[in-house]
Amino acid sequence: MHAFGLLILNASFVEGTVRTILTEKVKADLDEAVERGKRAGRTEHDSPTRLLQKFLIELESSGGWDNLVKSAGISYFGSALDSDVDKDVKEGINVLFTLRNVLAHGTALIQPTVKMTEDMKDVYPYSWQSKLHGVGMYLERHFKRGGMFENLADPDLPEHFINITKKYFEQLTPKFTPIPERAQKTVDMIRDYSFGFVNNTR
Numbered sequence: 001m002h003a004f005g006l007l008i009l010n011a012s013f014v015e016g017t018v019r020t021i022l023t024e025k026v027k028a029d030l031d032e033a034v035e036r037g038k039r040a041g042r043t044e045h046d047s048p049t050r051l052l053q054k055f056l057i058e059l060e061s062s063g064g065w066d067n068l069v070k071s072a073g074i075s076y077f078g079s080a081l082d083s084d085v086d087k088d089v090k091e092g093i094n095v096l097f098t099l100r101n102v103l104a105h106g107t108a109l110i111q112p113t114v115k116m117t118e119d120m121k122d123v124y125p126y127s128w129q130s131k132l133h134g135v136g137m138y139l140e141r142h143f144k145r146g147g148m149f150e151n152l153a154d155p156d157l158p159e160h161f162i163n164i165t166k167k168y169f170e171q172l173t174p175k176f177t178p179i180p181e182r183a184q185k186t187v188d189m190i191r192d193y194s195f196g197f198v199n200n201t202r
Contacts, residue, residue, distance in 0.1 A: 004103050006158035011100035014093065014165055015065055017186045018081060018172070022072060024180035026056045065097045085171045092164035095138045098131065099152075159195040166191055 030052040037046060045053060059072055073081035082090055132148070139151035142160060151157070169187050173179050179187060 003152070003155075003157050007096060007161060008100050008104050010158070010161050010165055011065075011096050013186060013190060014096070014168065015068065017169070017183050017190075019059070019068055020180060020183040020186075021173075021176050022068070022076070022081065023056065023059055024183065025176065026052065026059060026076065030056060081175075082168070082172055084175050085168060089164060089167045089171060091138060092161065093168050095135050096161050096164065098135050102132075162190070162193055162195070166193075 030049060033049045033052060034045075037049060055072075055075070059068075069081045073079065073083075082093075085093075136148045136151075139148065140146070143151040143154045143157070145151045145154060169190060173187060178184075
């Protein structure tokens, strides 16, 4: 389905842009620390700049949305990167990334018709039933089609998540102003993105 491809692209835009915002901030802080060291007569990294450089390398090479927003954000800023984003918007973004992971990694979407009991924790579908329960509730709340697959087939699904993404960046970016130029261009394109518009008229 085209909708699934759009969800994967949407999540990629979000993760790539947020990663750029954080890495550019770390790079700027590292460069500033190095310049201070040069003025103090140092010719190589000291402990703080070595740690910054190590953190930057790990940030650029490691994947995972939760690692980026929570672990890396808390390590560097003392709070999650999106701590100022509304709860409902964050929920939408988390649902987007859960769906992205399922779709991108080829994991089957499992929707058991009977609730599995606690003694079935070791059975493969149990973990996915648990993980996707929140996704299913979110989709039903917004699309009201009576089931996971029916809601995923809703033609408004991609537009819903791009609108959530727009709200996410509206609320996230003030914390990091000024935004790095590369990231700002992507944020601007996301803000101006629309579905089914011709000359700004639907």
